[in-house]
Amino acid sequence: MSETILIENEELAVEVHPLGAEMQSLRTADGRDFLWNGDARWWTGRSPILFPIVGKAPGDLIAVNGKTYPMAQHGFARRRVFDLIDRTKAACRHRLVSTEATREVYPFDFSLVVEHRLDGRTLTVTAEVNNPGESPLPFGIGFHPAFLWPLPGAAGKTHRVILDNGAEPGVIQLENGLIGKTLHGSPFEAGRLELEPSLFENDALIFPEDAGTGLAYGADDGPKLHFIFENLPNVALWQKPGAPFLCIEPWHGMAAHAGGTAELVERPYTVALAAGESMRFGFAVEIRE
Template sequence: MPNLIRIENDHLAVTVSSLGAEMQALASKDGRDWLWNGDAAWWTGRSPILFPIVGKAPGDTLAISGQTYPMAQHGIARRLEFSLVESTATSCRHELVSTPETRKAYPFDFRLTLEHALDGNRLSVTAEVSNTSDTPLPFGIGFHPAFLWPLPGAQAKPHHVTLDNGAEPPVIQLEGGLIGRTLDISPFTAGRLDLDHSLFENDALIFPEGAGNGLTFAADGGPALHFIFDNLPNIALWQKPGAPFLCVEPWHGMAAHAGGTAELVERPFTVALAAGDSMRFGFTVEIQP
């Protein structure tokens, strides 16, 4: 069974599982839960880490230098046990390193660490990818946290997402889980998107570029969750239609193109990390009750 660790301060409490280093709960000390609970009737995920791919590969097969490997949607990390390498009252850090088993799907040496840390009303989640081999490391990475919709205490209120940059970024649709080729007109107006379940009838709303480094998911008149993204240029919003959650997903990497190649290096926004180098990615969410 996975091991669970709880971190907390005077404002928030977070539970993290060793399986996928996935956050299981985010609650404020007044008893309100903010994170989706993983009800299998809708979706068993809560806040998976996506590595070494974001989204689907054609036929669940990844190609690397002409060789093919089995690769399920969103990669291998969310299905593997991480080791707890450091913890304090308010933070914990988990680590996943490559093994002969991981190399069957992803033939590279790597170290992936995931840290959860609390500071006041803010939770920061930071991933660091290290290339422990002597060749370049190609990968995509992303976060997939699901938050309650409606937000606690806001059951009768309309909800919306507003972009910090006030932009109207174009949206791209998925085709059979793969990235389409056409950018469509933004659903945002002056940086605001009024949420409705019908928005997600054709899967996620994906914004490859232009959504900026921060957004707020809020009910009219409150409460609100404010997000800041670090080194994550792609943003997606997703809900299983009608489900009581909204996923706010910052990524560096996306699914393969529909009708395109299965080659990892040709997926949009793939990172190529030099031998011996490390790179960090993360998000912060502030609870505004």
Template sequence: MPVSMRIGNPDLTVDVSSLGAEMQALTSGDGRSWLWSGDAAFWSGRSPILFPIVGKAPDDKVAIDGTVYPMAQHGFARRSEFVLAASSTTMCRYELAASEATRAVYPFDFLLVVEHAVEGRALTVSAEVTNRDQKTMPFGLGFHSAFVWPLPGASGRAHTITLDNQGEPELVRLAGGLINPTPLPSPFQAGRLVLDHTMFEQDAMIFPQGAGEGLRYSAEGGPTLQFRFENLPNLALWTKPGAPFLCVEPWHGTAAQAGASSELSERPSTTLLAPGATVRFAFTVEIGQ
């Protein structure tokens, strides 16, 4: 059975489940809840870790050096039981190591370490991947956190995503769950996007490059969430039309491209990790007002 762990300080409390090392709640000291509740009527996820793929594979299969393996959307980490490796009042670290079950679908010896750490009004979620194998290991990794929309106390107000770099990154869409590589005009204007549920009638908005290393999710005249990204060049925004959440998804890797190779190593933004190497990915979210 999954076990939930609570960490925090007087300003911020975080609940994390051993299943998927997934955050279950993000609550500020004044009692406001910032994370989606996981209501299965819309979407049962809350903040899954995506590994070893982000998004879908053609026919839910990936090829690794020519051999085909089954691989569900967003990979297997989110459905895997992690082991608690270390914890304190403000930090918990979970580990997922390669097993007979993972090798059946992903033939590598790996270690995935997911850490949640609270400092002041900020939470940092990091993932470190180590290649314990003797061969180069391809993978994607992403974060898929769903935050409440509207933000606490901001019902009826306009909600905005504002990129720190004031960029206008190109948009791509999904076709059958796979990336349609044809770029579309950016919905951002000088880094600013006023959110509307109709934007998500064609599924996620994906920005393969140019979204930068930080953004602000805010309500007009109200609360804000400030994000910083580390080694996460791809960004997606997603909800189900009418659902009361917004997923802010920084990734290193995307769904496969429609009509392209099913080789995992050839997916967009795939990491090719050398034997014995470790790579880190992280995001920080800080609660304003």
């Protein structure tokens, strides 16, 4: 397997592994790493790319026109080796394409290109999906980056998530990993959420809509991460209770409905990409101090 790719500029350094095109670190020039380290005692992920589904499927099976295929939670891209197709000092691009092996579990042709790019103190991660086939390509896609909680230099300080739009989006709870039917009241107050581990006792907080296109995470008088989302209407927050990280997850697509069908096209927020078309999704995160 190829080695991890390092990209850097005068402010930041990022490592990306070809397995899953997954970011491994996000360091400032003074050596502080803001990304979770993948400690297996808690969670081995760091920043997986979720494709061609986000979340779970009933019985780990998806259906396409009534035929079922095995599909693990969050899809297979995070477990596949991507090819490095372009690299500069401050950017790299990896690509995953359909093969006989992927078509056995997902009967479509596709190309998925993931780019990591640095500009000053901002990292931008994008995923472009292309449909080279002759029929619509159904999929969900998402990002699952985990950041330290507390952030470097903010130990002992209260951390918050603050939505740029000041909204109070409703939250959906998972039922055995699947999307529940009830939209519950928001944990946000005027766009602000004070973080505590008890919020995640019942798994992730999932906001299917109205969380907006940007948010900040951090302590009031410490470092902060500011996010901008591109074409990603669903947002989730997740911590394994007590673990020293917070996942900030923008998605286009969610788990299947609890008690619903396994049909891929009926999953909430599934994209149906027309033949010959491409679509881009992404997030940018800026470290502010």
